[in-house]
Structures are given as C-alpha cells and as structure tokens.
Amino acid sequence: MKSNITKINVVGIGGAGCNIINGFAGKIKNINTIAIDTDIISLNLCKAGEKILSGNSFLEGKGSGGKPEIGKSAVKDSEIEIKNAINDSGIVVIVAGFGGGTGSGAFSIVAKIAKELGILTIVIFTRPLRNEEKHKFEIMLDAVNKLSENTDASLCIDNEKLINIFTNVVSLNIAYNYINDYVRSFIECISRMVNSNNTIIIDLNDLQDIFENPSKLSFGSGKSLSKEGPLIAYERAIKNEFFDDSIENATSIIVFISGDKKLRLDYISIIEGLIMRRGNENAIFYHVLNTEENEGFTVSIIAVREN
Numbered sequence: 001m002k003s004n005i006t007k008i009n010v011v012g013i014g015g016a017g018c019n020i021i022n023g024f025a026g027k028i029k030n031i032n033t034i035a036i037d038t039d040i041i042s043l044n045l046c047k048a049g050e051k052i053l054s055g056n057s058f059l060e061g062k063g064s065g066g067k068p069e070i071g072k073s074a075v076k077d078s079e080i081e082i083k084n085a086i087n088d089s090g091i092v093v094i095v096a097g098f099g100g101g102t103g104s105g106a107f108s109i110v111a112k113i114a115k116e117l118g119i120l121t122i123v124i125f126t127r128p129l130r131n132e133e134k135h136k137f138e139i140m141l142d143a144v145n146k147l148s149e150n151t152d153a154s155l156c157i158d159n160e161k162l163i164n165i166f167t168n169v170v171s172l173n174i175a176y177n178y179i180n181d182y183v184r185s186f187i188e189c190i191s192r193m194v195n196s197n198n199t200i201i202i203d204l205n206d207l208q209d210i211f212e213n214p215s216k217l218s219f220g221s222g223k224s225l226s227k228e229g230p231l232i233a234y235e236r237a238i239k240n241e242f243f244d245d246s247i248e249n250a251t252s253i254i255v256f257i258s259g260d261k262k263l264r265l266d267y268i269s270i271i272e273g274l275i276m277r278r279g280n281e282n283a284i285f286y287h288v289l290n291t292e293e294n295e296g297f298t299v300s301i302i303a304v305r306e307n
C-alpha cells in the first residue's frame with residue numbers, strides 16, 4: 001500500500017546548516033536530515049542521518065575558504081549523491097548561514113536539483129551579525145538575490161536579533177541554540193501540518209498553491225500549558241522575536257492550532273479573529289486544527305508574501 005506520508009528532507013549546508021540541524025536531527029517524526037559540507041570537521045560533528053562531503057578531491061575536507069564560487073563547484077561534484085538523497089521527498093527544507101562560502105554558494109545548486117525533481121523547496125537562511133566582516137554581508141546579499149530562482153519559499157533569520165534577546169551575556173553557542181529551537185519549531189509545524197491526523201487539514205498540494213509565486217515567510221510559534229493556553233500561545237507566537245509582523249502585507253496566512261480534545265471553539269475563533277484583523281482583508285486565510293496533543297496548546301502562524 002502506498003503511504004500518504006509526505007517525506008520531508010531537511011538539508012543543512014555548510015557550518016551553520018550543520019549546526020542548526022544538530023538541534024533536531026533524529027528528534028522530529030517523519031523528518032530526515034542530510035548534511036552537506038566542504039569541511040570534514042564540521043561534518044564529523046554533525047548528527048544528520050546522512051552526510052555528504054563535497055569537493056574533497058580538491059579541498060581535502062578543509063572548507064571553501066569563504067568563497068561561494070568554490071562552495072558552489074564543490075557541491076556540483078556531489079549532484080548525484082544529493083539527487084539520490086532527496087529523490088523521494090515531497091518537501092525539501094534547505095538550511096544555511098549566508099555569508100560564508102559553502103552554504104551561500106551551494107544552496108542554489110541543491111535548490112535547483114530539488115526543483116528539477118518537482119519537490120517543494122523551502123530555504124531557511126541566517127543573516128550575519130552586524131559585527132561580522134563587510135564582505136560576508138555582500139556574500140549574503142548575493143545569495144538572497146538568487147533565492148527566487150529555484151526556491152518556492154524562504155525564511156530569513158537575522159542572527160543580529162540574538163543581541164537584543166540575550167543582551168550579550170551568554171556564549172554565542174547558547175544564543176545559536178535559540179535559533180536551532182526556532183528552526184525546529186518551524187520544521188515541526190510544517191511536518192505536523194501535512195502529516196498529522198488533523199481535524200482541519202492542509203496538504204502538500206495546498207502548500208504548492210500557496211507558494212505558487214516565490215514567497216517570503218514570516219513565522220512565529222508559541223506554546224502554553226495553562227487553561228487559557230491557546231490565547232497565551234497565540235500571544236507568544238505573535239511576539240516571537242523572529243516573527244517580523246509582516247502579517248499586514250501577507251497574501252496568505254496559515255494558522256495552526258493544536259491542543260487536546262478539550263480545545264475550545266471560542267478560543268479558536270478569538271485567535272482566528274485576531275489574526276484576520278491584523279492581516280490584509282484580501283489575504284487568503286488557511287487554518288489547520290489538531291486535537292491530538294497530550295498536553296498543552298501550540299499556536300503557529302506562517303505569514304506568506306511574494307518575494
């Protein structure tokens with residue numbers, strides 16, 4: 001019997017991509033993780049289910065040296081391996097830190113392979129901290145300009161926001177973990193939307209329609225265990241530091257509310273009313289409901305606008 005599970009492959013590229021997928025590799029249902037890097041040390045530390053070392057014949061596992069054109073040609077050498085790894089996916093989510101050589105140079109190769117296979121392709125990328133070298137910004141902007149070529153939707157995470165969240169007193173690693181958790185919640189949301197036994201559903205075809213034109217995403221998610229949990233979870237989602245509140249300009253808004261069997265109808269309609277009022281009146285509204293949570297409530301919002 002053919003399974004109707006949409007297989008989701010998350011592909012981390014370069015140092016940041018590998019670190020970010022370490023936050024959830026093996027921990028989310030129906031998700032496979034694949035790491036691609038030119039740097040053998042980064043790849044060895046990565047917990048992805050599958051690992052691809054690119055450009056080894058000329059880089060000897062030493063990385064791209066910050067050069068996107070090297071990262072790109074290295075990963076081109078691995079095209080067949082990449083194709084085999086993602087072939088059976090319904091959705092590919094590429095994760096990379098823009099600003100270095102491997103992720104910024106190679107993401108477009110992986111996106112092109114995925115699109116040619118007819119796979120829905122989402123790119124999650126980070127922007128460098130403001131105190132990083134100027135040329136990293138230029139590399140990042142070049143990569144951003146290539147996003148619409150082979151990407152259905154992209155989600156930008158500005159590393160600089162960590163400075164306000166942590167007021168500088170924590171290690172970079174702890175701050176980066178915050179982003180790993182955020183990416184994990186996004187992947188979990190996509191996976192649960194298309195693969196859970198939801199009361200009101202959204203499927204891969206709906207996502208394909210929503211992302212008909214290359215789209216920019218804004219995402220926020222919140223959880224709460226309390227009685228008024230759905231409302232608190234909504235507030236947390238909307239106030240998420242990485243949710244850039246572009247909801248006013250969104251052409252589509254997806255809201256995913258999950259809770260236990262006692263999930264109250266009045267809470268659902270309050271939340272949906274609040275979101276609709278914030279959004280543009282012409283925005284298409286999609287809602288997904290799940291009542292199979294063991295405890296607590298989650299509200300996730302994805303605002304979609306054209307790239």
Ligand SMILES: Nc1nc2c(ncn2[C@@H]2O[C@H](COP(=O)(O)OP(=O)(O)OP(=O)(O)O)[C@@H](O)[C@H]2O)c(=O)[nH]1
Nearest residue numbers: 014015016019064066097099100101102103128176
């Ligand atoms: N959120 C997050 N951002 C990171 C992390 N590591 C690096 N970055 C960001 O990503 C940018 C690119 O760095 P890397 O991912 O290390 O670069 P790369 O793609 O491996 O490229 P090369 O090492 O130059 O071949 C950096 O300038 C940082 O802004 C991480 O673990 N988490």
Ligand SMILES: [Mg+2]
Nearest residue numbers: 014015039063
């Ligand atoms: Mg690297």
